[in-house]
Amino acid sequence: MRWLLCWLLLLPQWTLCQQYVPGQTYWSADGYIEYRCGSLPLIITAPHGGYLSPDSLPTRVCPGATTVQDGFTLELAQAIDSMYALNHACRPHVIISHLHRRKLDPNRDSSEASCDDARSMAIWRAFHGFVQAARDTVQQRHGKGLLLDLHGHAHTLQRIELGYQLTGDHLRSGDSAINSAFRAQRSGIRSLVMLNLGAQTHSQLLRGPQALGTWLHASGYPSVPSQQDPTPQAGEPFFSGGYITERHGSMFGGTVDAIQLEHYMTGIRNTAANRARYADTLRLVTNRFLATHYFGSTAFLTACVAAPNALPLQGHSSPWFRLYPNPGSAFYLDSDANAELQLFDIHGKRMFKQSVAAGTQLISPALPAGVYLLMLQSEKQLVGWVRWVKTQ
Ligand SMILES: [Zn+2]
Structure with missing residues (x-):
């Protein structure tokens, strides 16, 4: 309209x-x-x-x-x-x-x-x-x-x-x-x-x-x-x-x-x-x-917690994927859909990219310890963000 x-x-x-x-x-x-x-x-x-x-x-x-x-x-x-x-x-x-x-x-x-x-x-x-x-x-x-x-x-x-x-x-x-x-x-x-x-x-x-x-x-x-x-x-x-x-x-x-x-x-x-x-x-x-x-x-x-760019501090409970442990040296990703995974450093530079299949899999990015923003985008174009802290 x-x-x-x-x-x-x-x-x-x-x-x-x-x-x-x-x-x-x-x-x-x-x-x-x-x-x-x-x-x-x-x-x-x-x-x-x-x-x-x-x-x-x-x-x-x-x-x-x-x-x-x-x-x-x-x-x-x-x-x-x-x-x-x-x-x-x-x-x-x-x-x-x-x-x-x-x-x-x-x-x-x-x-x-x-x-x-x-x-x-x-x-x-x-x-x-x-x-x-x-x-x-x-x-x-x-x-x-x-x-x-x-x-x-x-x-x-x-x-x-x-x-x-x-x-x-x-x-x-x-x-x-x-x-x-x-x-x-x-x-x-x-x-x-x-x-x-x-x-x-x-x-x-x-x-x-x-x-x-x-x-x-x-x-x-x-x-x-x-x-x-x-x-x-x-x-x-x-x-x-x-x-x-x-x-x-x-x-x-x-x-x-x-x-x-x-x-x-x-x-x-x-x-x-x-x-x-x-x-x-x-x-x-x-x-x-x-x-x-x-x-x-x-x-x-915090007034926008329900907005699409909400970033949970630990773990994740998106309707369609879950990440654990967080913090950790690697993480399991449990996704309902085939998706593309990307990790960005705090300056917004993409540091890691991988296609992931539906189901559970272990992801071990070869990156230095630090704080990263993880973005997961499904085939249906659903996008989720998580803050992931990588330990040594
Ligand atoms: Zn100027």
Whole structure:
């Protein structure tokens, strides 16, 4: 009926008509934009970490076009998703551009993003259509939520720059100016300023004791603005936010806020171990921020247990397969159907793949000890996920 309605109305945005299922991954028609549909009130975007430079798309050479990749921010988004998968039943929405920035810049308006190439512009629309779909879902399911837009900077000062659509001048203008209705209405967290549970002011939310930057700083990742570093000094470089946080935050309405996170390289992005450590810190800090200011508890982390991406911590009791022992050095898989088994490491890299027949069999993957995500997909396309801990 919904599809029929869409046909009859000839809606231009197909994304309005499509149902996305938590735990499933969707790709734009060209395959360059990835959307991992989640179930948390959290959206992660990675617009500048892509690697693909197909000849079929023109290189962006229009005046003012920035084409530098934000190194390893694609992997950082994957690591954050993996950390949620390892620790909670629910996962964030994740939208990734796999195109190199020399081909597309989703963090610009459509003209600058594509240098007015029609095909690139269609890919840009796919990126923002996925973000919009995630936003709509978050608003419908949770009433409110948060988008974190991931970037990397090359500034000398090694600190995370949090972009709330407030420039360095704005942050230096003092708390009373920041707390004015005029400035709050132009903030990427406009909705939170009006609705937050502790009735905190705009300035407190940016750099008070319970600000995101304050908790990141206290966790070993220097950040501005924060209580420890309230504002960039005059003359210091600072990214204040971009097209994604402006368009998809609450500045122009809605109850999903947006913050741009500009990360330094060494210690955050440069190695898989650093990305994993930072991703886990960001997970903890974001959960705390959402619980403190948005929801009053961490119940949002488990509210999706019945969703397809639920990840039982030990063992498994899926309707159609069972795995045991867990943890273990190997495991028995008891499946009702022929299926394909895959194991992923915490960075999302596939480490093992095997076809399995219905019945019980012993699986002994030659992998180092560690935590893996096991995915089993049956011939009927039923998909199940388990966290499997491999011992020595
Ligand atoms: Zn960037």
